[in-house]
Structure formats: structure tokens, C-alpha cells
Amino acid sequence: MNSDQEAALDLSSMSVLANKSWETIAAEQTLKEMTKYQHMCKALESDQLSLEAGRKDSEEYAFRLERETELLCHRLQELEEDTQSQKVAFQKALELSMEENRQLLQEKQVLEKELEQLERLQIIQEELHKVPANLPERVMVFKGHVEEKGEALPDMLTVQPQIWYPVPGGSALITFESPEVASRIITMGQHQVQVDECSYVHVEAEPMALLLPSSLEISLEHSPRQVLLSGLFAHSVLEEQLLDKLQIFFSKRQNMGGEVEHVEWLNGSGHVVLTFVEDGVAERLIQRGQFQVPIGKETHKVKLSRHLGGEIAELQFRSSVCAQTVLLSGIPDVLDEELMREALEIHFQKPSKGGGEVEVIAYVPVGQCAVAVFEEEGGWKEGEEA
Structure with a gap:
């Protein structure tokens, strides 16, 4: 379309507008506005639906977080109880170990005393075992009674x-x-x-x-x-x-x-x-x-x-x-x-x-x-x- 044709068209449109009344123009304008707001309302309704769906998703997510929080708290409580039980068990085991150590220490002291007595007894025994080598130097004289006949006397020395x-x-x-x-x-x-x-x-x-x-x-x-x-x-x-x-x-x-x-x-x-x-x-x-x-x-x-x-x-x-x-x-x-x-x-x-x-x-x-x-x-x- 050339420029001469466009100019003819604008003139024709202006001619049409001139022939319409003000009411018609206002009605058309109102209709356009209503259509515009209807579209906006539909868009808002669509957004509302989207927001409602988002709210539900958020509530569901919040509910899941709350459940997970409860589960974590419960698990934490169980861990604390287990830790407390382990602490009590460890304390009892420690006390039992200390008691066993005390008993072992007492037994060790008793054994050390027995060992000391045995060592002292061994020293005495070693000293006594040396006696036979010295005894022959100690002269002994028999002062008893000897019989050549009759029942023999036992070979005993007191x-x-x-x-x-x-x-x-x-x-x-x-x-x-x-x-x-x-x-x-x-x-x-x-x-x-x-x-x-x-x-x-x-x-x-x-x-x-x-x-x-x-x-x-x-x-x-x-x-x-x-x-x-x-x-x-x-x-x-x-x-x-x-x-x-x-x-x-x-x-x-x-x-x-x-x-x-x-x-x-x-x-x-x-x-x-x-x-x-x-x-x-x-x-x-x-x-x-x-x-x-x-x-x-x-x-x-x-x-x-x-x-x-x-x-x-x-x-x-x-x-x-x-x-x-x-x-x-x-x-x-x-x-x-x-x-x-x-x-x-x-x-x-x-x-x-x-x-x-x-x-x-x-x-x-x-x-x-x-x-x-x-x-x-x-x-x-x-x-x-x-």
C-alpha cells in the first residue's frame, strides 16, 4: 500500500468517527474497559489460585518441618537418655574398676608381706642349712645306758x-x-x-x-x-x-x-x-x-x-x-x-x-x-x- 492509499484510509476512518455519536463512542470505550478489567480479574483469580496452591504447599512443607523437628527432638532426647545411661554405666564400671584395683592392691600388699615372710624364712632356712657343717665342731657325749643283752634300745637322740x-x-x-x-x-x-x-x-x-x-x-x-x-x-x-x-x-x-x-x-x-x-x-x-x-x-x-x-x-x-x-x-x-x-x-x-x-x-x-x-x-x- 502506497502513501496515497494510506491517506485515503485515514480520511475514511475519520469520516466514520465523525458519523458516530458520543454515546456510541462512550459505550465502546466502557466495553473495552470492562473487557480489560475482566482480563485483569481473571489474572488476579489465577494469581490467587497460584498463591493458594503455594500457601498449601508452604503449610505442607511447614508441617513436614514440624514433624521432622519433633522427630529430631525425640531422637535428641533418646540420645541424651542413652548418653546418661552410658554415663551411669561408665560411672559404675569406673567404681567397680576402682574397687577391683583396691582389692588387688590389698592382695598385692598381703602377697608382699607373705613374700617378705617367705624371704625371711628362706634366709633363716639357709642359715640353718649351714648348721650341719658346723655341728661336728660341737662335741656331744653320750650319757645314757647301754645294754648288750635283751631288747635293743631305739636309735634315738633327744x-x-x-x-x-x-x-x-x-x-x-x-x-x-x-x-x-x-x-x-x-x-x-x-x-x-x-x-x-x-x-x-x-x-x-x-x-x-x-x-x-x-x-x-x-x-x-x-x-x-x-x-x-x-x-x-x-x-x-x-x-x-x-x-x-x-x-x-x-x-x-x-x-x-x-x-x-x-x-x-x-x-x-x-x-x-x-x-x-x-x-x-x-x-x-x-x-x-x-x-x-x-x-x-x-x-x-x-x-x-x-x-x-x-x-x-x-x-x-x-x-x-x-x-x-x-x-x-x-x-x-x-x-x-x-x-x-x-x-x-x-x-x-x-x-x-x-x-x-x-x-x-x-x-x-x-x-x-x-x-x-x-x-x-x-x-x-x-x-x-x-
């Missing part, structure tokens, strides 16, 4: 043992009159002893275990050149002079003797052993039986008999606990020896402390040691300190 027990520093030995008191003191274990008006020390009471000889086997040997002289308890000369006079007397042929090789005094027995160089001299003197021997200004009736030498072949021991004696250990060095002995004696004499009448007590301070000599079961005497 000895009264002396047990030497080392007592370490910081220890004490206490002997009660009653064995029941000693047993009660040992059962109580630890004791708190007052040393002055406001001070106390703790001591441990332990049983007094000793190793006693249970059997002794001695191999005896008869020497044809030795003779035993007895009846020499009372003499007015020195020991060396006595041995010289006996050696001279029994070396003379007129006294049925011979050359003497060795003469020995048996300490504490009043007996002398003569050893001759030649065989037959001892047998000849034994058959004679006794001699009147001048010693100093006196004449003594000396009896001659066979001499039996012996060695220990076997020595066995048994464990024994003193019925009346208690070992106190762990005594600290807080008082001098005399004051500490008095404090211990006063404490263990009190019936309120489980004690009773004390026969004797010996205390060895820290840094010293002593030896207790046990002469019979339940009794003892203190040895020299070393």
Missing part, C-alpha cells in the same frame, strides 16, 4: 635346739603369757601405738615362724686308738696343766699306757679324749676300766670307756609358729630405744587394745640388728645386737 633368729631394725619381739593374746594380736594385724600425748605410730603384728629340726641322723664311728676319760669335773689345776698331767700319766708303760698322739678337752662335758699312736693301747685301758690319777694335790678316780666319733649325715626341718611370741615390724625411729620399748609394752598390755600380760619384750631400733635365741616353743631370749 636334743634341745637353740634357734637363732635374725631380728632386723625397726622390729620388736614380744612374748605374752597367754597364747590366746598372741593369736588375737596377730589377727588384728595393724596396731596404732601411742608414743606421746598427741603422736601415734603404726606397727604390724606378724606370727613368729621358725624352722625346727625334725629329725637328725648321725653316723657314728669307733676309733680303736681313742679312749674317753670321765670323772674330771672337779680339779684344782688349769685346763692345760690337767691335759699335760693326763698325757704324761697315760703315756707311761707302768700305767698300761703308750705314746699319746693327741689329747683333747671336750668343753662343758668334763671329759677328755686321748688318741694313742699304737693300736691296742686304748683297748687295754678300756678293759682296765678305771685308774687313780694324781692331779695336783688330789687323786681322782678316772673312768675309761670307748669313744665314739660322729658326723651329721642328715638334718631335716619342720616349720613351727611360736604360740606366745609375736613379731612387730614397721616401727619408725621416733623415740630412743628404752622409751619405745616402754610404749610398746604399755600398749600391748592393755586389754582394750587386744593385749594382755607381757612376759618379755625386745625392741631393735632402725639401723641396728639383733639375734633372738629360741630355746623352746613359745619362749625365747634376746641375743646380742650386731
Whole structure:
């Protein structure tokens, strides 16, 4: 379409508008507005529907979030309860472990004390096992009765043992009159002893275990050149002079003797052993039986008999606990020896402390040691300190 044609069309439109009335134009304009607002209303309704759908989606999402929140809170509560239960269980396990550790510690202390006693007992046993090597130096003289006919006497030797027990520093030995008191003191274990008006020390009471000889086997040997002289308890000369006079007397042929090789005094027995160089001299003197021997200004009736030498072949021991004696250990060095002995004696004499009448007590301070000599079961005497 060219420009001339467009101009003709505009003129035609203007001609049409001019022919319409104002009311028609207003009606058409109103209709257009109504159509416009109808479209807008539909758009708003569409938006409202969209918003309503969005609101429902939001509510559903909020509901889901609320449910998830509730589930999370519930789960959190369960976790807190589980944590609390685990905490309680852990606390109980910890307490149980501490109790077990305490019991193990007590058992360890008991075992350490038992080990200490065993070590002390082993030391004593080792010392006692050394005794057989020294015993032959201790001369023993048979003073019993020998019968050549009739029923044979049992081969038994009765000895009264002396047990030497080392007592370490910081220890004490206490002997009660009653064995029941000693047993009660040992059962109580630890004791708190007052040393002055406001001070106390703790001591441990332990049983007094000793190793006693249970059997002794001695191999005896008869020497044809030795003779035993007895009846020499009372003499007015020195020991060396006595041995010289006996050696001279029994070396003379007129006294049925011979050359003497060795003469020995048996300490504490009043007996002398003569050893001759030649065989037959001892047998000849034994058959004679006794001699009147001048010693100093006196004449003594000396009896001659066979001499039996012996060695220990076997020595066995048994464990024994003193019925009346208690070992106190762990005594600290807080008082001098005399004051500490008095404090211990006063404490263990009190019936309120489980004690009773004390026969004797010996205390060895820290840094010293002593030896207790046990002469019979339940009794003892203190040895020299070393």
C-alpha cells in the first residue's frame, strides 16, 4: 500500500468517527474497559489460585518441618537418655574398676608381706642349712645306758635346739603369757601405738615362724686308738696343766699306757679324749676300766670307756609358729630405744587394745640388728645386737 492509499484510509476512518455519536463512542470505550478489567480479574483469580496452591504447599512443607523437628527432638532426647545411661554405666564400671584395683592392691600388699615372710624364712632356712657343717665342731657325749643283752634300745637322740633368729631394725619381739593374746594380736594385724600425748605410730603384728629340726641322723664311728676319760669335773689345776698331767700319766708303760698322739678337752662335758699312736693301747685301758690319777694335790678316780666319733649325715626341718611370741615390724625411729620399748609394752598390755600380760619384750631400733635365741616353743631370749 502506497502513501496515497494510506491517506485515503485515514480520511475514511475519520469520516466514520465523525458519523458516530458520543454515546456510541462512550459505550465502546466502557466495553473495552470492562473487557480489560475482566482480563485483569481473571489474572488476579489465577494469581490467587497460584498463591493458594503455594500457601498449601508452604503449610505442607511447614508441617513436614514440624514433624521432622519433633522427630529430631525425640531422637535428641533418646540420645541424651542413652548418653546418661552410658554415663551411669561408665560411672559404675569406673567404681567397680576402682574397687577391683583396691582389692588387688590389698592382695598385692598381703602377697608382699607373705613374700617378705617367705624371704625371711628362706634366709633363716639357709642359715640353718649351714648348721650341719658346723655341728661336728660341737662335741656331744653320750650319757645314757647301754645294754648288750635283751631288747635293743631305739636309735634315738633327744636334743634341745637353740634357734637363732635374725631380728632386723625397726622390729620388736614380744612374748605374752597367754597364747590366746598372741593369736588375737596377730589377727588384728595393724596396731596404732601411742608414743606421746598427741603422736601415734603404726606397727604390724606378724606370727613368729621358725624352722625346727625334725629329725637328725648321725653316723657314728669307733676309733680303736681313742679312749674317753670321765670323772674330771672337779680339779684344782688349769685346763692345760690337767691335759699335760693326763698325757704324761697315760703315756707311761707302768700305767698300761703308750705314746699319746693327741689329747683333747671336750668343753662343758668334763671329759677328755686321748688318741694313742699304737693300736691296742686304748683297748687295754678300756678293759682296765678305771685308774687313780694324781692331779695336783688330789687323786681322782678316772673312768675309761670307748669313744665314739660322729658326723651329721642328715638334718631335716619342720616349720613351727611360736604360740606366745609375736613379731612387730614397721616401727619408725621416733623415740630412743628404752622409751619405745616402754610404749610398746604399755600398749600391748592393755586389754582394750587386744593385749594382755607381757612376759618379755625386745625392741631393735632402725639401723641396728639383733639375734633372738629360741630355746623352746613359745619362749625365747634376746641375743646380742650386731
